[in-house]
Amino acid sequence: MLEWTRGQSIGEIDTPALILDIAAAERNIRAMADRLIHGSVRLRPHVKTHKCPILAHKQMAAGAIGVTAAKLGEAEVMIRAGIPEVLVSTPIVGRTKIERLVALSRHGMVLTVVDDASAARAISDAAARAGQKIPTLVDVDVGQRRTGVLPGEPALALARQVASMPGLVFVGLQGYEGHLQHVQSRDERELRFRASMQRLTDTAALLRGAGLSVDIVSTGGTGTSTFALDATGVTEIQPGSYVVMDDHYGTVQGVGFEQALFVLTSVVSRTRTTDVIVDAGLKALSSDSGAPRVRGVEGARYSFAGDEHGRLELGDAGSDLRVGDKVLLVPSHCDTTIHLHDHFYVVEADKLIEVWPIEARGRVR
Amino acid sequence: MLEWTRGQSIGEIDTPALILDIAAAERNIRAMADRLIHGSVRLRPHVKTHKCPILAHKQMAAGAIGVTAAKLGEAEVMIRAGIPEVLVSTPIVGRTKIERLVALSRHGMVLTVVDDASAARAISDAAARAGQKIPTLVDVDVGQRRTGVLPGEPALALARQVASMPGLVFVGLQGYEGHLQHVQSRDERELRFRASMQRLTDTAALLRGAGLSVDIVSTGGTGTSTFALDATGVTEIQPGSYVVMDDHYGTVQGVGFEQALFVLTSVVSRTRTTDVIVDAGLKALSSDSGAPRVRGVEGARYSFAGDEHGRLELGDAGSDLRVGDKVLLVPSHCDTTIHLHDHFYVVEADKLIEVWPIEARGRVR
Structure with a gap:
């Protein structure tokens, strides 16, 4: 089910969500x-x-x-x-x-x-x-x-x-x-x-x-x-x-474009002090080019924890993340990650302005 | 576009197709x-x-x-x-x-x-x-x-x-x-x-x-x-x-169920003698548990060749594969491969009998 409201802040968008800046x-x-x-x-x-x-x-x-x-x-x-x-x-x-x-x-x-x-x-x-x-x-x-x-x-x-x-x-x-x-x-x-x-x-x-x-x-x-x-x-x-x-192209010298694609995910479990579990796993992020990069949580690293989960290993700075908090991930490979999603959540200045269907998703023939 | 005819043989199904026995x-x-x-x-x-x-x-x-x-x-x-x-x-x-x-x-x-x-x-x-x-x-x-x-x-x-x-x-x-x-x-x-x-x-x-x-x-x-x-x-x-x-569970001792899931793919290019290119890549087969296994072509091994292509390295026995020929692959991980497809092509005795929507595909929320 797709639930969204124009103008809601990025932190209010339900997750996992494919975000387009x-x-x-x-x-x-x-x-x-x-x-x-x-x-x-x-x-x-x-x-x-x-x-x-x-x-x-x-x-x-x-x-x-x-x-x-x-x-x-x-x-x-x-x-x-x-x-x-x-x-x-x-x-x-x-x-x-x-x-x-x-x-x-x-x-x-x-x-x-x-x-x-x-x-x-x-x-x-x-x-x-x-x-x-x-x-x-x-x-x-x-x-x-x-x-x-x-x-x-x-x-x-x-x-x-x-x-x-x-x-x-x-x-x-x-x-x-x-x-x-x-x-x-x-x-x-x-x-x-x-x-x-x-x-x-x-x-x-x-x-x-x-x-x-x-x-x-x-x-x-x-x-x-x-x-x-x-x-x-x-x-x-x-x-x-x-x-x-995407993060893979981000490592290639001299390409020169901006990162515009993210996956927004929520912390759904925190039962240890060293890591938190988020709600984006292999079904929301492609793994063929490795793990996504964590944006905005200093020192945190993502690793896949199954079809539906990811693990954020926390550096010291990220230790205040709680259940319900949201985190932006930079996909490692744009094509295969977009292919997992039905919609772009289109944001501008951190507000949701539109939701666009990814109409050719799944067209593998 | 979904095109199929009840009773057509598995070799006539358009590809890539997720096959359910x-x-x-x-x-x-x-x-x-x-x-x-x-x-x-x-x-x-x-x-x-x-x-x-x-x-x-x-x-x-x-x-x-x-x-x-x-x-x-x-x-x-x-x-x-x-x-x-x-x-x-x-x-x-x-x-x-x-x-x-x-x-x-x-x-x-x-x-x-x-x-x-x-x-x-x-x-x-x-x-x-x-x-x-x-x-x-x-x-x-x-x-x-x-x-x-x-x-x-x-x-x-x-x-x-x-x-x-x-x-x-x-x-x-x-x-x-x-x-x-x-x-x-x-x-x-x-x-x-x-x-x-x-x-x-x-x-x-x-x-x-x-x-x-x-x-x-x-x-x-x-x-x-x-x-x-x-x-x-x-x-x-x-x-x-x-x-x-799936092929990953197939390696686990004593599990004891039958392989019922396949991805049907077509040879789309053969310009070398050592391998052929098929039309199922990262967007039709998940890679998180490795490459799929090739069924029915002795000695052939699959490797990913991008979002839309796979490479079958041929053993001697598979050397007669031509453009247009179809090959069955055993997915390495069932959950994440099914998640890439909108339909099961349901076969019985190598005939297509129904096409079922995978209604919860993409439901990552």
Whole structure:
């Protein structure tokens, strides 16, 4: 049950609650837009982080050319909410999803990526049957070893096949260097980014030399976006986490955005002097990037204490915490923590001003 | 978007999908009920695992006296779905939750636990104002060091206070040995369980000696339930995972239930010979207890490859996996994986027979 009152102070919000500091998020949206304003690289922010059309519209208003989604289900939410153009950054496979892709393409521009000729053919066949042409990028493995064909000749071969398929339009390349986003040293991250991008832009040049039109070269996340701005040949970037940030990105040098996301939790038990138990555990905070950081209680450290509980080991300064007191935690990983919640509790100047549905939460298909 | 057809084979279900083998789950429900049938210990299964009223009703039909919930939000779902009696196993703190508890108590029997006198008083005051009396257990720390007052005198002191409060009825003790559920050795687990239970049953004896009526002594999870059956003084157990099981419990000796829960995933990329990429990552499979196990592909091992992807490193036998092929994964931790999904895809003899909403998913309050 959702109970809230506009204007209540953050300390009155029921817990656990996912808190969005809207002023900080809006400053992040503006800061990213400002970085791009004088260059030729465009912004197609990734909505897999926030999964919320309200935030996507704010990104569009700040100059984004469209959004990126991880899953077709997220794209469905965004297109239906009026976002005109969505790139789905993971391959779409299987009859059901292909039918959904073709159906969704009637309502907005949905770009797809492929790294497999037979999967591309299946999309083309379905699109052609419906009298449609799906704009398609070839996904290139720039070093992450996840999805993507190898750069160079394998990418050229697949691009030629895509360009020849009646239901597809070849529009360019995607090469996501996800393995570099959290490289802590700014210099090392930049060096490795340049090497990854060389593979991608060399491949784009190879394709152009073969007579293919490569309109889009899409790359970049929050950790590498600053380097992508002057990477010759890159046309757009896909950062997601910058809107809200998290504790993991907070340790990466030179990223430069504000923490806007928190989980508010209550002390529910204090039977020892050394620690207290709070009501946010594995079901309210993702653990894949470690424990959250405690905000505002000096010396206190959080550790997971099960599905529903966390333990705050107290330094001396936190020893006056009592049952019912509230504490802000900084999630270690924004995407997976937001995915656990149905709503953002939107605060401004420590007051609750709105509650926003996270409409694409759970859209893993 | 949810697309499915009754009778389609498991290989046709869109992915990622949370699969429930209903025959295995029903055998688990029956097996637990059979264990209890000749003893005095009753079953109050924990619904924080499955979060699904349909399964709760099956547990009730097999003889459960009610269910246990972790959060009030889960209790709300269960009471509204017709489960007559719910024990909320974590302390309820804060004005909003207390008001919800009192409101919910008009519709069914909701038992609460307390480990703090001021929190108990707040519940009593609200209940008394509404002309109600909330049945209340004192939560005792039997060694987990999470919630709960210490056994013995501290528990007696709090129980006396609860018994004197106008809006509460003291009904007994809860002592959950969560730290023992996954002790791998059966002998060590049993030994430590007996020591934990001694603390709890000695405390119950102390309270009875002081003139308090201790009707309920509630304990036990899936890993210790077999020992709880003949633990003198225990009146009921709260196992949850036994209905579906998971890979973590699968490594614990002597637990003895069947795996009924899977995540179905598709191969979405195969650009190398050594591995394939599947469409289930951190947003479809919890990682707090490690990686899932691969079912049916000999020698293949899963590793997380981000929010939306997993990597199957292939043994020789799995080398014919292609894009579009489907693979079953055994979740490492059932509770936190179910919490990521909105529906169970219910299969019987490898055919999809129903899709059930996981109605209490996301109810972290």
